[in-house]
Amino acid sequence: MTNNKHVLNWIDEMAAMTKPDRIVWIDGTNEQAEALRAEACSTGELIKLNQEVLPNCYLHRTAVNDVARVEGRTYICTPTKEEAGNINNWMAPDEMYAKLKKLYTGSMKGRTMYVIPYSMGVVGSDFAKYGIELTDSIYVVLNMLIMTRVGKNVLDALGDSADYIKGLHARADIDEENRYITHFPQDNTIMSVNSGYGGNVLLGKKCFALRIASYLGRKEGWMAEHMLILGVKYPNGEKKYITAAFPSACGKTNLAMLIPPEVYKKQGYEVECVGDDIAWLRVGEDGRLWAVNPENGFFGVAPGTNNKSNPNALATTMRDTIFTNVVHDTKNNTVWWEGLNDNPPMPGNAIDWKGNPWDCTKYDKKDKSTCGAHPNSRFTALAENCPCISPEFNSLKGVPVSAIVFGGRRAKTAPLVYQSFDWQHGSFVGSIMASETTAAAAGAVGVVRRDPMAMRPFVGYNMGDYWQHWLNMGKKIPNPPKIFHVNWFRTDDEGHFIWPGFGDNLRVLLWILARCDDKVDAVKTAIGYVPMAEDINIEGLDDVTLDTVKDLLSVDTESWLADVENIKEFYAQVGDHVPATMYDELAALEARLTK
Ligand code: OXD
Ligand code: MN
Numbered sequence: 001m002t003n004n005k006h007v008l009n010w011i012d013e014m015a016a017m018t019k020p021d022r023i024v025w026i027d028g029t030n031e032q033a034e035a036l037r038a039e040a041c042s043t044g045e046l047i048k049l050n051q052e053v054l055p056n057c058y059l060h061r062t063a064v065n066d067v068a069r070v071e072g073r074t075y076i077c078t079p080t081k082e083e084a085g086n087i088n089n090w091m092a093p094d095e096m097y098a099k100l101k102k103l104y105t106g107s108m109k110g111r112t113m114y115v116i117p118y119s120m121g122v123v124g125s126d127f128a129k130y131g132i133e134l135t136d137s138i139y140v141v142l143n144m145l146i147m148t149r150v151g152k153n154v155l156d157a158l159g160d161s162a163d164y165i166k167g168l169h170a171r172a173d174i175d176e177e178n179r180y181i182t183h184f185p186q187d188n189t190i191m192s193v194n195s196g197y198g199g200n201v202l203l204g205k206k207c208f209a210l211r212i213a214s215y216l217g218r219k220e221g222w223m224a225e226h227m228l229i230l231g232v233k234y235p236n237g238e239k240k241y242i243t244a245a246f247p248s249a250c251g252k253t254n255l256a257m258l259i260p261p262e263v264y265k266k267q268g269y270e271v272e273c274v275g276d277d278i279a280w281l282r283v284g285e286d287g288r289l290w291a292v293n294p295e296n297g298f299f300g301v302a303p304g305t306n307n308k309s310n311p312n313a314l315a316t317t318m319r320d321t322i323f324t325n326v327v328h329d330t331k332n333n334t335v336w337w338e339g340l341n342d343n344p345p346m347p348g349n350a351i352d353w354k355g356n357p358w359d360c361t362k363y364d365k366k367d368k369s370t371c372g373a374h375p376n377s378r379f380t381a382l383a384e385n386c387p388c389i390s391p392e393f394n395s396l397k398g399v400p401v402s403a404i405v406f407g408g409r410r411a412k413t414a415p416l417v418y419q420s421f422d423w424q425h426g427s428f429v430g431s432i433m434a435s436e437t438t439a440a441a442a443g444a445v446g447v448v449r450r451d452p453m454a455m456r457p458f459v460g461y462n463m464g465d466y467w468q469h470w471l472n473m474g475k476k477i478p479n480p481p482k483i484f485h486v487n488w489f490r491t492d493d494e495g496h497f498i499w500p501g502f503g504d505n506l507r508v509l510l511w512i513l514a515r516c517d518d519k520v521d522a523v524k525t526a527i528g529y530v531p532m533a534e535d536i537n538i539e540g541l542d543d544v545t546l547d548t549v550k551d552l553l554s555v556d557t558e559s560w561l562a563d564v565e566n567i568k569e570f571y572a573q574v575g576d577h578v579p580a581t582m583y584d585e586l587a588a589l590e591a592r593l594t595k
Contacts, residue, residue, distance in 0.1 A: 062324060114138070143299075167192070317379045
């Protein structure tokens with residue numbers, strides 16, 4: 001499919017090491033994909049689901065020891081440890097290459113090596129970056145065909161260039177003890193071994209589009225962020241775009257596809273999804289920041305997805321989808337997961353994510369081992385099948401960003417929404433992002449995990465340098481987006497969520513966009529600009545009064561001062577690359593709180 005010597009030599013080298021029986025090039029055609037699906041069904045790697053209810057949908061189960069990303073075994077292999085920083089695992093490139101060589105050698109004997117040429121971003125666009133993934137897993141091939149743009153046109157666009165990301169994935173023995181997800185940013189190389197789980201093996205996603213891309217972005221003057229992208233369409237047809245970063249399990253996919261509350265729908269408001277996980281951001285010729293979603297599909301968490309939480313995601317999964325580690329309803333040959341509906345398949349008709357008969361009557365919410373679907377079970381679905389996919393999804397130049405929103409899961413500290421004073425302060429707000437786990441049963445507040453810009457596991461270099469890159473970018477954007485922070489998860493004293501969330505989050509997004517247009521005032525507080533309670537529209541909300549909103553917007557000095565101490569500890573952990581500017585912002589926050 002190509003005469004590119006760089007590509008051919010590298011594949012020869014990898015094949016000489018892994019020793020596959022056959023090499024198959026993936027051309028992006030439906031005929032080839034169909035043949036691979038049939039082959040995977042014949043070996044049990046995939047189960048073909050009810051084609052009338054779920055056309056072109058399949059079920060896959062991973063090994064039971066291989067169900068999630070493994071941050072502890074994810075490495076950034078820069079020449080020095082300092083470049084990778086304290087937050088990443090690091091190993092010297094030579095040492096890691098030597099270790100991996102042993103694991104890869106002969107690992108594809110008796111297997112087929114698939115060559116997947118893929119693009120992150122629309123092929124030929126300014127944003128696009130190309131990759132080639134070599135893998136011995138049909139599951140990976142079929143997922144990559146959904147999550148990225150795959151085919152011969154990628155090789156044509158690459159031409160004779162050596163400018164592509166090399167990715168080698170081998171399932172080997174799915175041995176946890178020898179599982180490695182490794183990145184060599186200086187070599188444009190990703191190597192993953194002993195896993196078959198999506199986040200570890202779909203190398204275009206976290207490995208390339210975040211870790212390697214963040215490294216490239218710093219070098220080349222752009223940004224790769226763990227952000228959804230959505231468009232709000234106003235009744236007059238005008239559109240504004242927001243990107244938002246939340247730690248995993250804070251509802252990014254739900255926000256990206258939200259359905260406006262009735263009062264807004266009636267007026268003609270619409271929300272369009274551009275992306276649910278990753279944004280690549282560049283400064284446009286017009287001086288604004290522009291965003292594209294480099295992916296082509298959604299790798300979403302299944303449990304909790306239902307007709308109320310995210311009808312658009314559910315609709316997206318109704319065709320052309322690969323489900324991983326959900327319940328198999330063998331009577332209807334369909335799938336089920338916790339939180340889908342109240343009708344789980346009955347004992348005798350249900351196989352759990354491990355492949356064992358499942359008895360839903362024994363399900364106990366507090367005991368994860370009784371789940372039918374793994375809590376991290378997934379759907380891999382095509383973006384183009386999403387009912388609210390933005391017409392700009394395939395745009396070559398992306399969409400202009402009005403607002404960047406950071407968020408976390410905080411029981412008390414963070415108000416429903418606040419605006420940073422400027423880009424520099426906004427970067428600081430991103431650097432202190434955090435989520436709390438609540439031990440609901442005991443009513444106790446759990447641990448705070450700092451997750452700067454939701455990028456803690458995804459920055460391909462030193463976290464302190466990454467923050468400096470944010471500060472530098474602010475100086476390069478003549479007309480930068482405004483930066484906000486939201487918290488949908490404030491609770492009352494009994495631990496109940498106060499804000500309804502889901503579609504009603506649009507009410508907050510509209511305040512944010514009004515601020516971007518200088519159309520609404522705000523109150524200046526120690527942490528930033530907070531809305532006046534009456535400016536958050538609560539029309540049509542039964543359980544939310546003006547007092548509730550006041551409560552949601554309150555800033556509690558005590559808990560913020562406690563947070564400042566926690567931030568100091570975290571900054572110390574990030575180490576001596578933390579920009580002095582961030583320490584200045586932290587000191588300024590503390591001073592405003594104690595004034
Ligand atoms: C994801 C994650 O899968 O952030 O998107 O873990
Ligand atoms: Mn993610």
